[in-house]
Amino acid sequence: MIFFIIAYLGIFLLAINTVLYLKALPQKSKAFKIYSRYLILILLIEIFTVVFAQILNKNNLFLSNVFLIIQFIFLSIFYFELLQNRLIYFVSCLVMFFLVYQYFSDIKLFSIYNALGITITQSILIVYSIIYFYQSLHKRTPEFLIVNIGIFLYLICSTLIFASGNLVFDVKIPTKTYFLLLKVNGILYILYQILIFIEWRKNYYKKIPKSS
Amino acid sequence: MEKELLQEDSQIILIIIIAIFVLLFMAVALVLFFFFSRKKIIATELDKANLALAHQKKILQATIETQEQERERIAQDLHDAISSKLNVVSLSTNVLIDGNLTDKEQEDTLQHILNITTLTLESSRRLAHNLLPPILDKFGLEAALEELCDEFENSKKVTIQRSIKYLSTFTKTKELHIFRIVQEFINNAIRHGEATQMRLIVVSEEDNLCISFEDNGKGFDEEVLEDKVGLGLKNIQSRVDILDGELDYTSKINKGTKFTIKIGNGEDECWN
Structure with a gap:
């Protein structure tokens, strides 16, 4: 029960953030636009996840793979806009090739957690995030600094959770215990959403009247 | 649990x-x-x-x-x-x-x-x-500097050893700044340093210029000067700033003063 409250609260906060970011969208930077699109897609995936699991009662693990790919593509472009370094495209393309190869060579991977894929993509996003921290050291008003903190904290912790996701198939581990892991993930996700909200409140809230 | x-x-x-x-x-x-x-x-x-x-x-x-x-x-x-x-x-x-x-x-x-x-x-x-020395306008910086040194040598009891090779293409305004800087160097050396011998080297080409000026005057304590820069030196510093150059000086009491100014990205060796 607690798990569902946490999970739905996370989705609810994500929905609010998505609406707020979409409302602040006009005349914003490219990075902002990409991040807003990322929020929309993630929200859609979350909704599908709930629909598949709760309403259709089907396995929704393939959505975790879609999530992994979409998150990696959008956050890579997002960090490219922030860092303005072509190396990001190069590295991200290499990783994408690897993922494509991985899924083609083993199509069954779609129905379980892709632990290796998750670890690689999230680690690379963490590296981008650290580079952005470094770049904003001497900037007075760096864009998306709070969101960057959120991404950094959430990705670092969730990598381990997702990578151990396949433990759910381990019959020896009681589902209840496994859900504890998902609760931790849910709390971290709420923390991430709160940081996204703070970013909006701090940097984009007051600017709405100007643009309207 | x-x-x-x-x-x-x-x-x-x-x-x-x-x-x-x-x-x-x-x-x-x-x-x-x-x-x-x-x-x-x-x-x-x-x-x-x-x-x-x-x-x-x-x-x-x-x-x-x-x-x-x-x-x-x-x-x-x-x-x-x-x-x-x-x-x-x-x-x-x-x-x-x-x-x-x-x-x-x-x-x-x-x-x-x-x-x-x-x-x-x-x-x-x-x-x-x-x-405003008319010679600067008519015959350029090199002639103006030569004349400046001649004038000081004629009127005061000083000798100015010099080697002036000016081949740059600075604007007239910048040339006037350079001229004023050298004028200030000589004036300071005579007025404050009571120098009798000076050495002026100007080397330049294209956008680079090096000026080296030495005297045998009273000199000053660099550390004391750091705190209380004289008006003449401030004037020189602001002109060097306008020229986007670097001013450097070394001095010891009773052992004269040496100023070097570098403008542009030329080789450091030009002062040797």
């Missing part, structure tokens, strides 16, 4: 959760580290900006002071060299107009007027020359 976690199979979940919290702790520490570093860096940059601003303010002050001094000097020169002499001319002319003079006296007065007018002309020429 606790019981479940203590089961052997659930241990792995427990370990993962502990690992997650350790990671979270480390990540938060990293973020905090980042924030404190950023705060420090921004504070340092602010200090630097304030320092630069203070420096600019100082230079501006020096410029205004120099301007006022220059005005005072020009006013003094005009008064001493021209106005007073024109007064004499005016008086003498009045005496002539009155006409109560013998032929001899008339001739003497006219001669006197002629002498004074010649002197006044010479004075006004010198004054104008000091304000």
